[in-house]
Amino acid sequence: MDEGHHFLTDILTTGALLLGAALVAVLVFRKLGLGAVLGYLVAGIIIGPDVLGLSGEPETILSFAEIGIILLLFLVGLELSPSRLWVMRRDILLFGPLQVALCGLAMFAIIYAVLPFSWEAALVLGLPLGLSSTAQVLPLLQSRGRLKTDYGEKSFAILLFQDISIVPLLTIVAALSRAPAQEGAPSGLVLAIYAILAIGGLILAGRYVLSPLLRLVGRVSERELFIVTGLFAVCASAALMQSIGVSAALGAFVAGVMLAESPYRHELEADIDPFRSILLGLFFLAVGMMLDLDVIAAQPLLIVGLAAGLVLVKTAVVFGLGRLFGLNNSASIIMALLLSQGGEFGFVLFTASQNALLIEPEAASLFGAVVTLSMATTPFLMILAGRLAARRRTSDVALDDPELAAQANIIIVGHGRFGQTVGQIMQAAGLSITLIDIKPEQIDVSGEFGRKVFYGDGTRIDLLRRAGADESCAILFCMDDRDLDADNLVAVRETFPNAKLFVRAYDRRQMLELMPAEDLKITREVFESSVQMAEDALRSINVDPSVAEQAVTEFRRRDLARLKAQFKTGNIRAGSRHSFGGKESDDFAMDEG
16 A cells, blocks of 8 residues: 555656646746747756756656657548548658658768768668657647648658658668567568558558447547547557557557548547647657766767757758759748757667667767757747748738637638628628638738638637637638538537538539538539529520529529439439430539539
């Protein structure tokens, strides 16, 4: 009992110490405009064994806090459907490998030329330096609303490949190892086959286990069960990958992608994100605690020089690749500065190289300090990137969260040419509105005309809740989103039953896809304007007004009958007999208006 009591006391004391140090440091560094990550790193250094020595075992804390990276990759996966990943395949499978290889080999050449290491040691030290910090870069992109920009998407593609590249990098370390071979250890080829099979298993599990499970949980309507289900998906997928020696974060990402098309993905994201934030903070605390200040004190110029060289080399290489892959100068330099630091997986690879007897513990500590110091430069480089981005047209946009909006009668999602008209009519009727758009460029243009538009994905339930949807009379989806489906809107309707839903459909096909969502008013974006144009034309060529009115009324009646036939049968060619000039044959060319 005493032993258990002391164990609990130690945990609570350590937790209070870590969170207290983080709270003070982050408040100070936020106030200075230097960001939370640098605050966490400095707090870890101060309470770590080399300064105050208030908390021991940083390796244990780091292992626990790595769950934050796993949760981060799961949440990012929720934002990317398989179809979206397919669109990004060129960046993931070409841009990513080029970045890792060129940056890693450049650092290998520098280390081999400057330091007295064998080529094997220089290689296993240089290649990991080609990796960047997923834990640092992705939250930055997400918090600043830049994940869906041109450089944001390419940065994510590179980071995703870097997670995958852990397998070949560990294989290289194993191939060069001077340590006695472990009996029964799988080869690199076998490990790659295991990884492919595991990913396939996760895809099948996501489709045939997780999705039905979420539908069951959704019917129960217990929020705690969403949290449990989400954490179960993360832990199970990450554990599977970890057990075969592959990045656990990659497994969590695959699980997220498999749930990206679930109508409940936004609830999962809202429930899991707080865990991710806290654990990522602990991760950077642990990185700061692990920094060996004695190594820095012994060779300060060398470590600072290597960290500066790492940042400069990666900035130059990534900038060049960005230009090669179609980004302009401004976007390329912003992406280069974002990815210029060393990454957390470097610690993993340095440890593996040390166990393989390729490097001494002193070398692992030296380059661990280089990676940590490069991470500390990121907030300052982001200030520089922000100034560079200010020259871009979209950089001056205030991307405010909808939670800052006053409570309004109407929420309008999408402020393009369609949403602008809808919004002005709502205001003409004396109603208050909250405008939301996901495109920084559109927010910028609207701001020039005095319209305050808040930033975000208006199909997300958590964002709509922050915008005040619980108290709004109606939510109008006015954006041009051809991927919007009925499942999205059903989830919104169930969450906000007091708000009436209206949605803009691109064409007849999308309207048919949205019709399963009941209690929803759907408007085809060109339907009314085309009817109005036809009516105006009839009147201008002196067709009898009663004939013109009768023609429009009959067209509307037939079009509605045709829609009902198409929806009932699931066949876009159904109901052709209702169309003027139509015919019953199978080759009838159905319009999509």
